[in-house]
Amino acid sequence: MPESDTTPTLDFIREIVADDLKAGKHAVVVTRFPPEPNGYLHIGHAKSICLNFGIAAQFGGRCHLRYDDTNPTKEEMEYIESIERDVRWLGFDWGAHLYFASDYFEQMYAWAELLVTKGKAYVCDCTPDEVRARRGTLTEAGRPGAHRDRPAAESLDLFRRMRAGEFPDGSRVVRARIDMASGNVNMRDPVIYRILHAAHPHVGDAWCVYPMYDYAHPLEDAIERITHSICTLEFEDHRPFYDWVIDECEIAEPHPRQIEFARLNLTNTVMSKRKLLQLVQERLVRGWDDPRMPTISGLRRRGVPPAAIRDFADRIGVAKRDSTVDVQLLEHCVREELNARAPRRMAVLRPVRLVIDNYPEGEHEKFEVVNNPEDPAAGTRQVEFGQTLWIEQDDVRETPPPKYWRLFPGNEVRLRSAYLVRCTGVVKDASGAIVEVHATYDPASSGGNAPDGRKVKSTIHWVAADHAVEAEVRLYDHLFPAADPGAVPEGTDWKTGINPASEEVLSGCRLEAALAGVGVGERCQFERVGYFVVDPDSTAGRPVFNRIVTLKDTWARIEKKQG
């Protein structure tokens, strides 16, 4: 391979865009993100958002945010608001280019009349069942219905009366006249308008006939002069009709080009709207924004930084191959971002008391502690120290397993940024659990280093008992332990694959005093433990933290290998 090549390779879509620009096909590139406001956005949408807005930014064009709101029976204002919030949070800006497909209904209707007039569309009086019956199967051609050859004038009259509200839902449709024998089922006279006496969240009850996606989408793109209409693979079969509509409606050149790419699949995650809805409705999670949900709002509450999601989208690439990305790549992006940015704090999640017997009782001192070793500009803070501290249960053993370097009787460790201490013994309760640890400190090791230069193999974190803030901490893990949650045995409910330990709520956690006044959404690293974010459930004196991701944990790996 050539090593001198410094230009990053373009994915196949960017290659098309670059070529079109180079060939002078378009003056500016215009893309769009066209969600239907019928649900919450998830990480799969984030891939599309990053792609569309990313291409626009990269090639100096623009990206529209457009609601594809052609079905009033499924769409709601609530979703419109959540979508805008999520796209903005991801870091993208549509400027003045916020659009609604429903604002184009008049124009779309006019084009439909044109099609009817040209004999390219007709009103069909069949029931949904009859339409289905005549459509044929995947291997058998469809059969033309009785209304197919109705005079254009009659269809036009009927269409106008459909619009006027003379007919009930489902009684008639307008269909494109293409080819009932096509191998592509989408070309067998697809329905382009249906009657729906339903109020629309954006245009109210202005209409009782609504265009179908396949008819509306190319026209929305045409109206906005979209150059590259990027969608997912399942629409590949619809592209002939997309082009048919553009052609038959006599849209001026250059025509928008539909390009399909593979949607995102993630291991240990379900992504379908149906399944996500089920999780919420059956109270298997706290809501659409549960920190375990792959929704944008869930990722936000989980504490995932938007920059990490953008980085993730860049790294997974864009292609046509069905694929499943390892969720660990997302987690890696999160760690990388947070390692650089998140201030470090000390927090003890499962506290046990450590008493330093030779430290003067009642005395306190402060140590200056670095906020982020990766970022000197983050500065330092003062942390209180005293005779009695909280340390992690996990950092103490009465009899250490092999390679365990933390506290055990006789062993010396460093209290992060404070002193070297040597364990002198542990106090156990009736059940044998360690309830208190005793140690002596080396007064000459202030700050954590001994003047004689002796080394310790371990540094542990601590919180002064007299200055601790109490908090609730929620530990999150994959909602599904299996890489492919959809792969359940026949007859088994996919929900049985849910990890019952995916949320573990810890109370009585002790945090250093600097964490007293944190605001919702603030992120930090609890040293040696992981990255955490302040949850909206926090109250004045009692913060609630969510674990975003753990730190990489070599010891956990060793422990696992040891069994």
Added chain:
RNA sequence: UGGGGCGUCGGCAAACUGGUAAGCCACGGGACUUUGGAUCCCGCAAUUGCAGGUUCGAGCCCUGCCGCCCCAGCCA
């Protein structure tokens, strides 16, 4: 047994369009370390679903097979 797509490392994904298989994640090892964190090194596809063919040369071209995904909503 119709139509449309897709097969390159455990997972993503490149390969200047025929010139001698990038990178990232994961995984394994080591160095270093006041986070068992971070960082840094090393290892990880004699070969691109399979079989033939064309060519000096094939992941890229040709032929045939195999496998996987999508489509029969008045959903998007």
